[in-house]
Amino acid sequence: MAERKTDIGPPHYEQFLPPVIKKNYGKWKYHEIVRPGVLMHVAESGDKLFSVRAATPRLASTKTLRMFADIAEEYCGGHLRWTSRNNVEFLTDNESNVEPLVERLNKEGYPVGGTGPGITNIVHTQGWVHCHSAASDASGVVKSVMDEMFPYYNGEKKLPAKLRIAFACCLNMCGAVHCSDIAILGVHRKPPDVKHDIMKAQCEIPSTVAACPTGAIRPATVDGKQSVEVIEEQCMFCANCFSVCPAMPLNRPDTDGISIWVGGKVSQARSEPKFSKLAVPYIPNEPPRWPTVVNTVKKIVETYAANARPWERMGEWIDRIGWPRFFKLTGLPFTKYHIDDFTHAGETFQRSLHFKRA
Amino acid sequence: MSASVEDVANAMYEMVKEYHGKKNLKALDLTKAMIQKFGEDQVDKKLCKQAIRQLIDSGKCTYSYVGGSYIVLPPES
Amino acid sequence: MATKVRETPMLDELTKGPWPSFVREIKKSAEDGKEAANDLLGVLERSYHEKIGHWKHGGIVGVMGYGGGVIGRYNDLPEEFPHVAHFHTLRVNQPSGWFYTSDILRKICDIWDKHGSGITNFHGSTGDMVLLGCRTEALEPVFAELTELGFDLGGSGSDMRTPSCCCGKARCEWACYDTMNACYDITMHFQDELHRPAFPYKYKFKFAGCGNDCVASIARSDCAVIGTWKDDIQIDQAAVAEYAKGGGIDIQKHVVERCPAGCMSFDGSKLEINNDDCMKCMHCINALPKALAPGKERGATILIGAKAPIIGGALLSSVFVPFLEMEPPYEDLKELTEAIWDLWGEHGKNRERVGEFIQRIGLGNFLEQIGLEPTPEMVVHPRTNPYIFFELDEEE
Numbered sequence: 001m002a003e004r005k006t007d008i009g010p011p012h013y014e015q016f017l018p019p020v021i022k023k024n025y026g027k028w029k030y031h032e033i034v035r036p037g038v039l040m041h042v043a044e045s046g047d048k049l050f051s052v053r054a055a056t057p058r059l060a061s062t063k064t065l066r067m068f069a070d071i072a073e074e075y076c077g078g079h080l081r082w083t084s085r086n087n088v089e090f091l092t093d094n095e096s097n098v099e100p101l102v103e104r105l106n107k108e109g110y111p112v113g114g115t116g117p118g119i120t121n122i123v124h125t126q127g128w129v130h131c132h133s134a135a136s137d138a139s140g141v142v143k144s145v146m147d148e149m150f151p152y153y154n155g156e157k158k159l160p161a162k163l164r165i166a167f168a169c170c171l172n173m174c175g176a177v178h179c180s181d182i183a184i185l186g187v188h189r190k191p192p193d194v195k196h197d198i199m200k201a202q203c204e205i206p207s208t209v210a211a212c213p214t215g216a217i218r219p220a221t222v223d224g225k226q227s228v229e230v231i232e233e234q235c236m237f238c239a240n241c242f243s244v245c246p247a248m249p250l251n252r253p254d255t256d257g258i259s260i261w262v263g264g265k266v267s268q269a270r271s272e273p274k275f276s277k278l279a280v281p282y283i284p285n286e287p288p289r290w291p292t293v294v295n296t297v298k299k300i301v302e303t304y305a306a307n308a309r310p311w312e313r314m315g316e317w318i319d320r321i322g323w324p325r326f327f328k329l330t331g332l333p334f335t336k337y338h339i340d341d342f343t344h345a346g347e348t349f350q351r352s353l354h355f356k357r358a
Numbered sequence: 359m360s361a362s363v364e365d366v367a368n369a370m371y372e373m374v375k376e377y378h379g380k381k382n383l384k385a386l387d388l389t390k391a392m393i394q395k396f397g398e399d400q401v402d403k404k405l406c407k408q409a410i411r412q413l414i415d416s417g418k419c420t421y422s423y424v425g426g427s428y429i430v431l432p433p434e435s
Numbered sequence: 436m437a438t439k440v441r442e443t444p445m446l447d448e449l450t451k452g453p454w455p456s457f458v459r460e461i462k463k464s465a466e467d468g469k470e471a472a473n474d475l476l477g478v479l480e481r482s483y484h485e486k487i488g489h490w491k492h493g494g495i496v497g498v499m500g501y502g503g504g505v506i507g508r509y510n511d512l513p514e515e516f517p518h519v520a521h522f523h524t525l526r527v528n529q530p531s532g533w534f535y536t537s538d539i540l541r542k543i544c545d546i547w548d549k550h551g552s553g554i555t556n557f558h559g560s561t562g563d564m565v566l567l568g569c570r571t572e573a574l575e576p577v578f579a580e581l582t583e584l585g586f587d588l589g590g591s592g593s594d595m596r597t598p599s600c601c602c603g604k605a606r607c608e609w610a611c612y613d614t615m616n617a618c619y620d621i622t623m624h625f626q627d628e629l630h631r632p633a634f635p636y637k638y639k640f641k642f643a644g645c646g647n648d649c650v651a652s653i654a655r656s657d658c659a660v661i662g663t664w665k666d667d668i669q670i671d672q673a674a675v676a677e678y679a680k681g682g683g684i685d686i687q688k689h690v691v692e693r694c695p696a697g698c699m700s701f702d703g704s705k706l707e708i709n710n711d712d713c714m715k716c717m718h719c720i721n722a723l724p725k726a727l728a729p730g731k732e733r734g735a736t737i738l739i740g741a742k743a744p745i746i747g748g749a750l751l752s753s754v755f756v757p758f759l760e761m762e763p764p765y766e767d768l769k770e771l772t773e774a775i776w777d778l779w780g781e782h783g784k785n786r787e788r789v790g791e792f793i794q795r796i797g798l799g800n801f802l803e804q805i806g807l808e809p810t811p812e813m814v815v816h817p818r819t820n821p822y823i824f825f826e827l828d829e830e831e
Binding site for chain 3: 383384386387389420423424
């Protein structure tokens, strides 16, 4: 038996780089989007690298990965990479391979696109496919939204600037969606259903009590069992207690659903990075295609597309026109749920006359 | 430093056993307790780290995850 | 392998439309004879009918010696769906920049076809390659075969999470330091911290080559290393003139007037930049990539403390080191990291991210403890509230 290897870390990246990258590493001069989904990077040496970007659903079967390997071998000397937003990129220095690559990927059902001012792939979480705390499915919503937004992915339609959508199926936000142009976020709306029978065996009562950011959980004896009780009006459904104690589930089919947040960004370009802000507090889960979520996202995107100026991200556009006009133009209702009441709430109150006409 | 990694690992094991079913201990809880128990001149964080590694590699304890990572006795099955 | 693939009328709705379908992917694995994939279809179809997930909370699973890298997952309907009764995930540390070759990809598939569901995520949110769904007894064999191939597990739980980076100098002209190298170096240097959870909670590193931040480091990492420069933006005036002549972009309107610092002017042919006022936001460079480039004295700004809402509310990272040269072996970054871990490790509460810890004890105190001098770049403005915790010296 071979000695058990540990702590070897990831393989060194250099062995996976195509020759044109090894040769021009750190010596790239500029790049252009030569057609939707295809980037051309030009090096100081004059060498060119073509990256053909294609959509994936993030969840990939080994059959698909093997097919990607075949395609990479056929056109790219076996070289490919993935982007930070779940797109796959095929890398070649041979311009004449670009057209057949695009055709092949489109034919196989992994369409080419995701570059420039438009909508690229959605970063998302596991949802009902694998997660214990999901308030919604992730992949199904992503698929439904991207089917509708597809013309903004493949370059058929353009937007004033990049638009980044992210999805997280609960407030844990494994995808940290909170700084996206549009964030779709699963929410619970009922306090935990305390399982007094298993509480003592599965959870530490003091750490369950301590887990609550609003102090809504206190120790209690229920039917002679050591357990906890929840002060329901203090619960804001964050599910932090469930993270530390399996006896505090919040998942409910009738009341779980989705919220929509807008105007966040991470890049430094022009304006500072910013958080996404609440646009729609709650939409029920409507599997399999979540039509209300899809239509709401579509409405927001189309309103933005029709009104924003070139280079203006969603949040920059809203900063310019003001929130009253955002709600008026999109037709989304503004409710008491839009007003923050947690730690930093006061910072979001309007404390001047500097608001614009709706 | 005069306490051995073995001694500290054993003392950690006793502590995990003592708290089993009462409180989940984190690596840092064990480290702080050992520095207290053996004295700062006898053990430091680095030695505790080695002791935890020995404790886990020996199979006497294992890591668990309940919203955070803990060092616990292995499941009975 | 004559298993009949389950009928999934609801999920089948998600095989329609132009976007690639995850249902199609699961079906491919099920058609390939993977019983786990077939049962996953069954349980997911059920979730779609019932509007609720069927996965239980964690459990004690992992590979020998490690506290991270495996997410334990059990189904709550094991009798109906026995092949997903265990459905554990392995997080596999991805290569820097997510570059692969066809050969290595096939070898990973071979391992996963032999031991697992045949289903993967390329990639998980933190950046790992995710092998989705196997039984407990498969974990050690998968791990042994992965390490034989040269791969190791990533992080999970209260450890250093798998660092990730943009493709940096491999392909991008804007990379202000070698993100892929820095990411690899830090990952290798802190292997113990990655595999053996010893922190109050998770700690994430992300390496972005410039302020465009393609890996969302400022929102998603406890330590964001974002490329920047100290000297002046490089201008090729001939290329500026080309852009002006080409008419593809209105330089005055879309570059000069969009500069957040108001530090540019354009007379129709020549672009001038008052670099003292430049905020290195990247907009003008993004807009005129052939004419403008980051300066030559390059490095990174180090920002600390981003996190999602749980527990005390979401945070963006904030400036710790306005400019750091990023040359191997990255001693300054490693020293800073160790000082932060030491302090947070000692005094952080359970499940308290470093950003929350800093808010609790105060940034000023935190800096003092880790031995960093406060500088005006760290704040938007000095405090406005006069409740100052003065600390008088003995002789005062």
